[in-house]
Amino acid sequence: MKTKTVYRIFVDYEKEEKWLNEMAQTGWALESFRLMRYVFKQVEPGTFTYRIELLSNLPSHPESKAYMEFLDEVGVEVVDTSYRWIFLRKRTSDGPFQLYSDFDSMIQREKRIIQLYGAVGLANFVVVVANLSNPYAQWTILLNIAVVAMLAYAVQHHTRKVRTLKGLKAIGEMKSSD
Amino acid sequence: MTQQSNTGALTEAVYYILLSLQVPRHGYGMMQFVQELSNGRVQLAPGTLYGALSSLVERGWIRALEGTGRKKEYEITATGREALRSELRRLEELVQHGHEWTKELDT
Numbered sequence: 001m002k003t004k005t006v007y008r009i010f011v012d013y014e015k016e017e018k019w020l021n022e023m024a025q026t027g028w029a030l031e032s033f034r035l036m037r038y039v040f041k042q043v044e045p046g047t048f049t050y051r052i053e054l055l056s057n058l059p060s061h062p063e064s065k066a067y068m069e070f071l072d073e074v075g076v077e078v079v080d081t082s083y084r085w086i087f088l089r090k091r092t093s094d095g096p097f098q099l100y101s102d103f104d105s106m107i108q109r110e111k112r113i114i115q116l117y118g119a120v121g122l123a124n125f126v127v128v129v130a131n132l133s134n135p136y137a138q139w140t141i142l143l144n145i146a147v148v149a150m151l152a153y154a155v156q157h158h159t160r161k162v163r164t165l166k167g168l169k170a171i172g173e174m175k176s177s178d
Numbered sequence: 179m180t181q182q183s184n185t186g187a188l189t190e191a192v193y194y195i196l197l198s199l200q201v202p203r204h205g206y207g208m209m210q211f212v213q214e215l216s217n218g219r220v221q222l223a224p225g226t227l228y229g230a231l232s233s234l235v236e237r238g239w240i241r242a243l244e245g246t247g248r249k250k251e252y253e254i255t256a257t258g259r260e261a262l263r264s265e266l267r268r269l270e271e272l273v274q275h276g277h278e279w280t281k282e283l284d285t
Contacts, residue, residue: 053225067228073249074206074224101223102191102230109225173190 002042004028009036011150012157013052013085013113020050020087033080033087048089049097054112055084084116103169110162114155121151188265191222191230196254196262199240204249205231234258 010016020030020038028040029048055064059081068078068086075094079087090097100106124144131137131144168174188196198211209222222230231252234240239258243251254262 070205070228070250071224073204074209074227076224096221098223099225101221101226102189104189105226105229108229 003031004040004042006038006040007036008038011147012154013054017050017052020052024048024050024089029089030079030087033082035082046092049092050079051088051090051097051099053086053088053099054109054116055086056112058084059086102174103165107162107165107169110158110165114158114162117151117155117158121148121155124148124151187268188261189230190220191226192234193262193265194220194222195227195230195234196239196258196265199252199254199258202243202251202253204251206249208252 008019010019023030023040025046027042027045029043030038030050031041032039055061055067057064059065059068071078071088076088076090076097079089081087088099100109124147128141128144128148131141134141194212194215195208197215198208203211205224205227208227209224212220212222231240235242235252237257238255239261240252240254243253
């Protein structure tokens, strides 16, 4: 079985999810993930649909375990976990794969993401400020600044998404086919 | 924590979950039932279903059945059934009003 390893960095999970599905469309299905390192296995193109989920707790937490067990029961495979992120896939032949079919859960998910990005962004910002007068850290600071900028953009993007979802929720229920 | 009043309209997901749990079912069974019943219009996504089941158990409207094989099964409780009935009354009122006030539009 052919495999392929790709190294990539994603700041926002949405782009990552889109990329994983594009890879799956061309016959490369994600098998494992570890810090920038994606390992793909060659399968029939379009066999799987991928989704990325952010858990409320670490995967070892009983609540997370119960959720992942449930996903397994309904035909969703947990491909890999990384910190609180989990990579999920479902066979495309089993129908469309969305994690949520109501606005409230989607809003909750966006809030978890905003919180995480905010915390990571803040930590990077602190590093930048702490190293402003450090002549030896000039270059690493630039990296931190870039991370802060990208996360700030992502937070703004997801905040806008929450606002849109709340607006839609005020009108009615989500259509399942969407 | 059981409360019957204090809730307005049920979400479509909760309404259909309660309907499906008149008989014990596991998660996948609920998804199948709801999809077939609504001719594919309502599809419970796994994350939504899981979240709804957790809050319904917490409310005491449904309960998890002990030791029923590998897949966890759920069943509606008396409180849940009461909530379902009162929602049905609310829906009937909505439908009745809808018909009354759109009659002239139809003709």
